[in-house]
Every structure is written in C-alpha cells, then in structure tokens.
Amino acid sequence: MADDWWGRPILPVLPRLFLDHFHRTSLVAEGPDGLAGFLVGLLSPSLPDEAYIHFVGVCPDARTSGLGRTLYERFFDLARDDGRHVVKAVTAPVNATSIAFHRRMGFTASDPVPGYNGPGTSLVTFARTI
C-alpha cells in the first residue's frame, strides 16, 4: 500500500471492500461510450432506518445531464423498498459542488464537523428523509 510522507498508509476513498460487499446496493450507469457514472451505497446493517451513500462519480461529459439526480433517485427507491427512511452522506467542506448538489436533492447540510473522521479531518454531513 502506498504511504504518505509520515509513513502512514494512504487508503483510497473507495477500497475494493465497498465493491465486494455493497455491490447489490450500488448502481452503474452506462452511456454510449461506456461507464457514464456510478453510485456506491449501503443499507446500514446497524441502523435499520438509514441508508448511506458513500461515493458517487459522474463522467465529466455527463455532468449536466441529470445523471447524478437519476442515480440518487434510484438509490432512494431501493432504500425505500427496504424500509429505510433516512439517507445520509458526507463531503469535504471545500467541495462546494457536492454541497450545492446535495441541497438541490433535498438534503440538509451541516456546518463542517471538526474531527469527524479523526484528528485533522473536517466533513460536512448531509441527511434527507425519503
């Protein structure tokens, strides 16, 4: 595994375990040129009311097409079908695009939460009822 300059391992944002263990609640969108976008989500095993969107990617060419909205709405549907009533997600405070997108999708956004994932991390949290 790659190390950062303090010798600590850098874990990718999307390690393989998310694909191995949550592919049944994740979505892939194919366009004319192949992969156009994807969403990796999970139905929380420990919080029976909650679903969580871990990572979403949309191809630059597809970013004004509404694909992000479609992926989220499909995930809301599958979460509702499993009896979930809340969807959560997080992003970095610098990610203004993500914060604006989540607000348009009906999420409330928190102020940045210092130390959310440990010392030196700060994240904005999103929540929406479905």
Added chain:
Amino acid sequence: MADDWWGRPILPVLPRLFLDHFHRTSLVAEGPDGLAGFLVGLLSPSLPDEAYIHFVGVCPDARTSGLGRTLYERFFDLARDDGRHVVKAVTAPVNATSIAFHRRMGFTASDPVPGYNGPGTSLVTFARTI
C-alpha cells in the same frame, strides 16, 4: 480532511462510517485500565456466505494475552450464527505480525496482490472457513 502531498485527501483506515454502520458486528474488549482491544467486522450484505474483518486493534500491554484470538473467535461465532461460512481480511505485505497472526488463526494467506485497492497498492488477502 487532511491532504497528502499531492493534494489528495487522506482517508483514515477507520472512518466513522464503519462505527456508525457496523457496530452491531463489531467487538470491544475492556480491561482494568479501559479499552484493551477492538474488532470491526461486517457480515457482507452482497455475499451471503462471507464475513469480513476490517480492522483489529489490541493495546500493546495486552498483546501476549490471547485477546486477538478471543476477538476473532467471538467474531467467528457471530458470523456462524448468521449462516456465514467464510471469513476474509487483508493486510499490507510489510505487516509480518498480522500475516503470522492470521496463519496461526487458520487463515490461508495469498501472495501480495498488486493493485488490490487501485494503482500503487498491494495487499495480502486472508481467507478461512468457519
């Protein structure tokens, strides 16, 4: 979130989502001085036969006490109770202590798998039937 020296976010190995969503299949061991060890595991929602151990920590003072073995055996029990037959885990190739521990616990260890979590990552994979 902290950045590495290429400006990429450093995600901790154990972000809060693992505690939020998998605490019902995770374990905490308390000793006379407080926390002595913990195991964060999950029952794969997508692979009905599999359970996965994501992270284990044992306090230095407790490392010859068998606490790691006890945590693993408790996790095997809860995975068996849910009908799981395989437990998997991964570690960095440099982590000789982890590789030796998993072999003692009955896991087979793979050769390092290049690119396991993307470019520049290489991991040893462990598997054990229960």
